[in-house]
Amino acid sequence: MTAVSFQPSAVSQKEVVLRAEGLSKRFGGLLAVQNVTFTQYAGEILAVIGPNGAGKTTLLNLLSGVYRPTSGRLHLLGRDVTGESMEARCHAGLGRAFQIVRxxxxxxxxxxxxxxxxxxxxxxxxxxxxxxxxxxxxxxxxxxxxxxxxxxxxxxxxxxxxxxxxxxxxPRVLLLDEVMAGLRPAEAQEAVALVRSVQGSGVSVLFIEHIMPVVRDLADRVVVMDQGQVIAEGTYREVTANPQVVAAYLGTEEGLQA
Structure with missing residues (x-):
């Protein structure tokens, strides 16, 4: 199937669909996610990136309800869903696609x-x-x-x-956990077109991804995590120019922008 080109929809600065406030998660002595705060707007594609062990999947599990936070709050479409189950969050408008398809x-x-x-x-x-x-x-x-x-x-x-x-x-908000993993470049481009079509249908998308060209091509904004914390947030161009991101993630600007 030939990939179809989609134009990104405008990001609404009026409606907040997802708001994390100081989310933290502790497993015994390990603080896997620490005081993570971010906002996602209606129609926006938001990427979460960072090195292995940065806390990205734990954050996604906090958002979807797999884990309950040790501290912090989560609001979905203006509703506090911090203590609600995965099923309740799904019924409220939060969907998730997993990296390992079952x-x-x-x-x-x-x-x-x-x-x-x-x-x-x-x-x-x-x-x-x-x-x-x-x-x-x-x-x-x-x-x-x-x-x-x-x-x-x-x-x-x-x-x-x-x-x-x-x-x-x-869903009003769709969480994607490395859905490009294992795909060949041409297949990844087809998947990019699919995510664009999802955005075009009015669904906001939050995704975790390691393939930087995919992040560059898809994300309206990028949240960068390292050691459980958010270290930068902005457009792809802004975060890839951030020395702290370069040092924490791939080590060189050339590698980060590949």
């Missing part, structure tokens, strides 16, 4: 997405969920594979299925 392997691609639609907003009927699943398979380029068992898909198709399942829950 579909129901013996179910069809369409059935996998239908399950996501039933799990999301309350009151969705089975016919409505099936219809929404077909629509999302069209949008994510999987319509031709709707009746295949999920275990028959390629890695790129698996990634698309993971995004489709997350979108089926009808």
């Amino acid at each position: 579909p129901f392997p013996e179910m069809t691609v369409h059935e996998n997405v239908t399950v996501g639609a039933l799990f999301g907003k309350s009151g969705v009927t089975l016919p409505e969920a099936r219809e929404r699943a077909y629509d999302l398979l069209e949008r994510t380029g999987l319509a031709a594979h709707a009746d295949k068992a999920a275990h028959e898909l390629t890695l790129l198709q698996d990634k698309r299925l993971e995004v489709a399942r997350a979108l089926a829950t009808q």
Whole structure:
């Protein structure tokens, strides 16, 4: 499938969709995330980057409800969801696609997405969920594979299925955990186009990524973490020119901007 070019939608400075205030997470003597604060706006694609062990995945787990914070607050669409479960956050408009894709392997691609639609907003009927699943398979380029068992898909198709399942829950904010991992360059560009199309549909996206050209091409803003803390925030150009980011992340400006 040929990657499609999408224009980024304008970032609204009026509506805050996600607000982390002083989020910290301690595991015994390890402070994995320390006093992380950031804001995400409606329609924005926000990247979180940093070296291995910086606390990025722990932060994503705090946002999605896998972990409860040791301290700090999280607001989703103006609602304090700090103490709420993953399911409650999903119903409130927060979706997540995981790096390691685990579909129901013996179910069809369409059935996998239908399950996501039933799990999301309350009151969705089975016919409505099936219809929404077909629509999302069209949008994510999987319509031709709707009746295949999920275990028959390629890695790129698996990634698309993971995004489709997350979108089926009808999120306002979508969390993506290294969805480009393992993809060839051409496949990564297709995935970039898919994320752009998600943004174009009105969904705000927060993603973790190590592939810097992907961050450059996708992110409206970038949050940089190191040792559990936010050390910089701004546009891609701004953070890659920050000496602290260069020293903490890849060590050279040339490497960071590759």
